[in-house]
Amino acid sequence: MFKEFKEFIARGNVIDLAVGIIIGAAFTAIVNSLVTDLINPIIGLLGGTDFSGWYFVLSGNVPEGASLQAARDSGAAVFAYGAFLSAVINFLIIAWVIFLLVKAVNRVQSAAIRKKEAEAPAAAGPTQEDLLMQIRDELRAQRA
Known part of the structure; x- marks a missing residue:
């Protein structure tokens, strides 16, 4: 069972997915800041609420x-x-x-x-x- 798990983890797809999730989490923080700190205030200035x-x-x-x-x-x-x-x-x-x-x-x-x-x-x-x-x-x- 350990051998199968090791083979599963060693596949390129799993590692690519893990890297994608980590980068996605970091990217989410950037996009949330963009929305919260830059776009929403502009919408508020333009008459938005x-x-x-x-x-x-x-x-x-x-x-x-x-x-x-x-x-x-x-x-x-x-x-x-x-x-x-x-x-x-x-x-x-x-x-x-x-x-x-x-x-x-x-x-x-x-x-x-x-x-x-x-x-x-x-x-x-x-x-x-x-x-x-x-x-x-x-x-x-x-x-x-």
């Missing part, structure tokens, strides 16, 4: 105008739809940034492939005359 504090009380006593955190701390059951809307908006922004990143990486890879193909010599194939002679010889062999 912070949805994260929007809620209504399902049960319990919460003072009028209390923040979402104060309502939660009071033990009341709150329906925090604003936090959900903020999470959806953040997801859409993060998904857009990742889409742009993947698109840029694909463009760079495509350029590298085109460059490599342009530098590679063209494969010399048989000429049209060679192919016609092969067909002629096969037809002669069939008749004989």
Whole structure:
């Protein structure tokens, strides 16, 4: 069983996946900072509003105008739809940034492939005359 586990871990796919998860976690911190520290304030300046504090009380006593955190701390059951809307908006922004990143990486890879193909010599194939002679010889062999 240990041998099988060792073989499983040694596969390239597992190691690639582990590296991808680690880089993804680090990238998540960068994208979250981009959204929280740069994009959301710009949206706020453009007339947007912070949805994260929007809620209504399902049960319990919460003072009028209390923040979402104060309502939660009071033990009341709150329906925090604003936090959900903020999470959806953040997801859409993060998904857009990742889409742009993947698109840029694909463009760079495509350029590298085109460059490599342009530098590679063209494969010399048989000429049209060679192919016609092969067909002629096969037809002669069939008749004989």
